[in-house]
Amino acid sequence: MNGAPLIDWDWITRNLDDPIGTRLLEHLYLSFAPLLLGLLLALPLGIACARWRPLYPPVFTGVNVLYAIPSIALFFLLLPYTGFSAWTAIIPLGLYTLAILVPNVVSGLAQVPDHVRQAAVAMGFGPLRRLIQVELPVALPVIVAGLRIAAVATISMVSVASLVGIGGLGQLILTEGFRRQFPTPIVVGIVLSVALAFVVDGLLVLAQRALTPWTRDRDPVARARPRTVGAAKGGNA
Amino acid sequence: MITFEGVTKRYPDGTVAVDELSLELPTGQTTVFVGPSGSGKTTSLRMINRMVEPTSGRIAIDGQDVRDRDPAVLRRSIGYVIQQAGLFPHRTVLDNIATVPLLLGWTRRRARDRARELMEVVGLAPEQAKRYPHQLSGGQQQRVGVARALAADPPVLLMDEPFSAVDPVVRTGLQDELLRLQQELRKTIVFVTHDIDEAVRIGDAVAVFRAGGTLAQFSTPERLLAEPADEFVEEFVGYDRGVRRLSFFPASDLALRGDTVLAAETPSSEASAIARAQGEPWLLAVDAAHRPIGWARALDLDRAAPGSTLGDLATVGYGHVFRVGTDSLRAALDAAVLSPAGRAVGVDEDGKVVGVVAQAELGDALWAVGTDETPPAGAVRP
Ligand SMILES: Nc1ncnc2c1ncn2[C@@H]1O[C@H](COP(=O)(O)OP(=O)(O)OP(=O)(O)O)[C@@H](O)[C@H]1O
Numbered sequence: 221m222n223g224a225p226l227i228d229w230d231w232i233t234r235n236l237d238d239p240i241g242t243r244l245l246e247h248l249y250l251s252f253a254p255l256l257l258g259l260l261l262a263l264p265l266g267i268a269c270a271r272w273r274p275l276y277p278p279v280f281t282g283v284n285v286l287y288a289i290p291s292i293a294l295f296f297l298l299l300p301y302t303g304f305s306a307w308t309a310i311i312p313l314g315l316y317t318l319a320i321l322v323p324n325v326v327s328g329l330a331q332v333p334d335h336v337r338q339a340a341v342a343m344g345f346g347p348l349r350r351l352i353q354v355e356l357p358v359a360l361p362v363i364v365a366g367l368r369i370a371a372v373a374t375i376s377m378v379s380v381a382s383l384v385g386i387g388g389l390g391q392l393i394l395t396e397g398f399r400r401q402f403p404t405p406i407v408v409g410i411v412l413s414v415a416l417a418f419v420v421d422g423l424l425v426l427a428q429r430a431l432t433p434w435t436r437d438r439d440p441v442a443r444a445r446p447r448t449v450g451a452a453k454g455g456n457a
Numbered sequence: 458m459i460t461f462e463g464v465t466k467r468y469p470d471g472t473v474a475v476d477e478l479s480l481e482l483p484t485g486q487t488t489v490f491v492g493p494s495g496s497g498k499t500t501s502l503r504m505i506n507r508m509v510e511p512t513s514g515r516i517a518i519d520g521q522d523v524r525d526r527d528p529a530v531l532r533r534s535i536g537y538v539i540q541q542a543g544l545f546p547h548r549t550v551l552d553n554i555a556t557v558p559l560l561l562g563w564t565r566r567r568a569r570d571r572a573r574e575l576m577e578v579v580g581l582a583p584e585q586a587k588r589y590p591h592q593l594s595g596g597q598q599q600r601v602g603v604a605r606a607l608a609a610d611p612p613v614l615l616m617d618e619p620f621s622a623v624d625p626v627v628r629t630g631l632q633d634e635l636l637r638l639q640q641e642l643r644k645t646i647v648f649v650t651h652d653i654d655e656a657v658r659i660g661d662a663v664a665v666f667r668a669g670g671t672l673a674q675f676s677t678p679e680r681l682l683a684e685p686a687d688e689f690v691e692e693f694v695g696y697d698r699g700v701r702r703l704s705f706f707p708a709s710d711l712a713l714r715g716d717t718v719l720a721a722e723t724p725s726s727e728a729s730a731i732a733r734a735q736g737e738p739w740l741l742a743v744d745a746a747h748r749p750i751g752w753a754r755a756l757d758l759d760r761a762a763p764g765s766t767l768g769d770l771a772t773v774g775y776g777h778v779f780r781v782g783t784d785s786l787r788a789a790l791d792a793a794v795l796s797p798a799g800r801a802v803g804v805d806e807d808g809k810v811v812g813v814v815a816q817a818e819l820g821d822a823l824w825a826v827g828t829d830e831t832p833p834a835g836a837v838r839p
């Protein structure tokens with residue numbers, strides 16, 4: 221890196237399409253898919269834990285233990301089965317989101333006021349309808365708060381996946397930058413992945429606003445605060 | 458008619474919440490469950506819509522055992538209102554009210570039309586349709602709760618302390634509204650409260666529960682105040698029950714006197730002569746429209762300057778009046794007690810004086826009520 225400028229604009233223009241654009245799209249896909257997988261698993265798990273409380277402590281421990289496994293180790297563990305396909309990244313990253321999403325689903329459902337639940341029963345909602353039409357919508361702000369934390373965490377963790385050659389912006393940093401001692405791709409990779417995190421977070425905020433118009437002008441105390449369950453945990457490498 | 462036959466509820470922890478309850482709640486009437494905290498009122502109420510299942514005994518609506526019906530379907534035919542209203546925070550006022558019709562499979566449009574209709578019935582402004590529950594006052598939320606319970610026009614309405622979370626003024630307003638609604642709708646209402654005044658005001662019949670979930674007394678409000686079944690009920694209804702019971706007797710039965718009510722222009726000397734002839738220490742001056750001006754003391758009339766009129770001397774305020782046609786004996790007594798002249802002024806609907814009654818004369822009427830076994834037909838509401 222001696223003497224070379226930090227940013228080589230020329231390189232960026234030449235590679236805008238191929239490595240940069242491709243890697244960005246890969247990164248987006250590799251973040252989005254685990255989130256979706258995580259949400260699909262966390263919803264039934266969280267709902268089950270909220271309904272049958274004794275289930276929660278073991279599940280909570282389980283998802284936390286999963287989170288404690290270094291991602292790199294999981295990637296290598298999966299390689300023999302899934303090869304260099306996207307699944308090698310999606311499965312571990314999806315499992316990591318559970319540590320954030322499951323507690324949020326549970327606490328979201330737990331904070332549905334008892335009188336609201338009772339009223340739903342008294343109106344003649346069956347259990348499934350009550351869940352879908354009353355409990356989940358009321359829990360939504362807390363669930364989305366968890367989703368925001370999980371999204372940012374996943375976007376940052378996807379970079380690690382490149383260490384095993386799966387793609388994403390990490391690949392840009394590693395192969396184009398680090399291996400060739402060329403700083404521009406590293407800077408571009410970092411800037412883009414931070415920007416991606418911002419944009420996705422912003423989109424989730426907008427989505428929540430659209431989905432929960434009823435929380436918009438609540439006093440700040442009553443408004444569902446974003447839960448930071450699981451967020452305090454350090455990054456995962 | 459809702460029937461409880463030997464109903465007992467024992468919770469898994471061993472608490473007996475309701476013990477061998479047998480009760481008949483007549484169709485189209487309001488029955489109030491009243492009693493101290495923990496006496497099993499809510500449990501009894503919730504056994505009607507199967508939110509709680511009895512341990513033994515049977516509950517039937519119009520002869521049909523509630524256990525023969527699917528709980529969700531049964532509940533859609535029974536309105537339910539609770540203390541914090543239990544409104545859905547994520548739904549607008551309109552959609553909250555439309556809840557049960559939508560569950561019953563009505564089209565959204567029809568359900569919303571019905572909801573709009575009910576907003577009017579319970580006195581909510583149409584602008585509030587698009588609001589969310591947290592944007593309403595407690596009283597308004599409670600109205601939405603009542604509208605939601607009524608939306609599918611259920612024959613039965615269960616209300617568990619619906620008005621106890623709002624301030625007394627709003628509560629009285631909501632009670633009046635409920636009484637007015639019930640005049641029209643004639644639902645079978647079961648109303649839980651631990652406020653005996655509310656019970657007596659709202660109920661056609663009152664069931665007093667005691668700790669342990671047994672029935673202490675079941676009777677009309679008036680009988681409850683006249684003849685508490687035992688020491689417990691007597692203490693529960695309060696030792697001022699005598700005065701409160703007067704609410705059930707119309708003031709129109711009072712013998713009012715009109716001979717001490719004179720026009721303000723009457724010369725003092727003439728008024729003085731009348732007072733002396735009647736042996737009355739106070740005369741009421743009225744204006745040309747026969748509305749009250751104030752009381753004049755007979756002693757002052759004797760000493761009045763020549764040429765003065767009754768109106769000049771009527772300087773003592775007449776306090777608050779009672780309406781002869783609609784008020785109760787309690788209102789008349791209250792007016793007499795608060796009047797500086799010790800006399801209550803009775804007026805008609807236009808505020809014209811019908812006559813006056815002194816505390817002493819009221820006493821006779823009250824005593825007659827005390828010995829009367831049944832309240833007169835057309836007894837007034839408190
Ligand atoms: N789910 C439950 N499990 C165990 N005990 C219960 C349960 N619900 C109520 N109880 C008990 O049953 C008794 C009657 O309760 P209930 O709620 O019917 O009283 P209440 O008359 O409505 O009282 P309040 O005026 O305080 O509302 C109480 O002792 C209460 O603690």
Ligand SMILES: [Mg+2]
Binds near residue numbers: 498500617
């Ligand atoms: Mg209760």
